[in-house]
Amino acid sequence: MFNPADFPEPTLVPVNGVELEVFEAGPRKGGKPVVLCHGWPEHAYSWRHQIPALAAAGYHVIVPNQRGYGNSSRPAEVTDYDIEHLTGDLVALLDHYGYQDATFVGHDWGAMVVWGLTLLHPDRVNKVINLSLPYQERGPKPWVEVMEAALGGDFYFVHFNRQPGVADAVFDENTFRFLRNLYRKNVPPAEPRPGMALIDLARAETPLGDPVMSDSELAVFVSAFASTGFTGSVNWYRNLDRNWHVLAAADPIIRQPTLMIYGDRDVVRKSEKLAEFVPRVEVVNLDCGHWIQQEKPEETNRAMTTWLAQQDAGQ
Template identity: 80%
Template sequence: MAGSGRQDAGMTTDFPEPIRVPVNGVELEVFEAGREHAGRPVVLCHGWPEHAYSWRHQVPVLAAAGYHVIVPNQRGYGNSSRPADVTAYDIAHLSGDLVALLDHYGYEDATFVGHDWGAAVVWGLTLLHPERVNAVVNLSLPYLERGEKPWIESMEEVLGGDFYFVHFNRQPGVADALFDAHTSQFLRNLYRKNTPQLGMAPIDLARAAAPLGEPVMSDSELAVFVAAFEASGFTGGINWYRNLDRNWHLLADVDPIIRQPTLMIYGDRDTIQRSPRLAEFVPGVEVVSLDCGHWIQQERPQETNQAILKWLDQRR
């Protein structure tokens, strides 16, 4: 259903109408464009607290370049299913959704593009189902080494209980309620340029009366995110964090090397640390850096599109 403009919930730019696709025991809200280019699938995977709409600048450009662009709201987001069980958001379920999405469209494999938590899911998908991924493009979040201790346990030792990853796990429901009560304020304060976001930053941002820095998007674009999270709440997305240690165990016996061609796009001002050993775990990686913060594809859409298309064209 590509090509029609979205006008509801403040979605004023041209964005595909969604369809609902049954996958892996849930339903995903999926936006797609370029179906006429069947056989060249590119799946775009959003992060937290995002939405398929975060790829609004990439969808038409990739479709115009001859790709079948598939953009799901992953489980817990938008109008996709939101299971109540916390363990329903582990990497086995999240990657299973994407595998089932390929099955729905009849694809053996696809190029997967992820940002933030979407990148984490794409890394995990590639480890668990390497035959379904022909290439990887990830933004912001590099490959996360498994290490000797579960991730939340390690973060708690190094960064303390106030670090928001740890807080989400050790105090379930607290952050969810705060974000739900201050949805518009939280997202307005979060989607800014050049603002450090460390420690308890997300919770601090939800409480802050005034934003810092420059907005990443227009008021009408922000309204899309606000409307989506006012309807869905934040618990589904936060449950992804609550499975980090479970994911550590699930990946115990998996070959840790990413063997697919990979493009890693960093933002020079992003507070997420780069991986000094990325090439050891992703030997086929090429790295691009853009002058921006965390919201790479929304802050620098033209440069992001150019980097992705150039890399995809070289692979062809």
């Protein structure tokens, strides 16, 4: 079991008009930076199992709490959480450490940011590893509009945009219960019910399935969100259509070597068109749900370090 005392001490790094809380491990002078980008509602701590494995493999591991999370800045304006700002933070983080480029690893929303970073700043990304969320094709209509038509107003992406502040307030009131109920695996399938599923989850008395992490690990996430609230992190969702507009001029093809790691039981669907937009992709499927690197840490570490070693050997 992971010992929380082993997690690196953070530093606050000024970037792009904000400060990011950053955790580091591994050799700084090796010239092999790997930046790990968490998802929602997560924290740099979600990479606790990967940090020592990557550091032991000789990488300089850089793990920010992205804006809106942990002790990083939480700007008040919704638009301060669009893809330009989120990727600008990561570019500035590379500048801070003196790196021209790095390997970027993302899970969930972190994967969305890494895909966007690779499109907007391709010269700063040498390799991509993304977990759970595949490349999202930019279709003719903005994403929230498409989701609303297909999935309805209670789908959480749509709800976050159309009813700002409503869900955040429920999450804030039920921080422990929401995160305890969300970080589960082996959850039995259930018929969809009317209403906003995540609000129902935050209020549910009894969690389903099995816990993804120990009580002491969960306490790190609960403490962080009890301090920050959820609005900054939910604001990422409120920029989805703005991001669609920002990415209009970008070349839509990811040209870097890419590793895509899926959980076979993840509710996020796999992409049938991934290789069209990410022609240099290799795919690994693990027998787990959404919280891939926390549910299957050893398998995730093996997949990442093996692939990185192969890529490094081929350069």
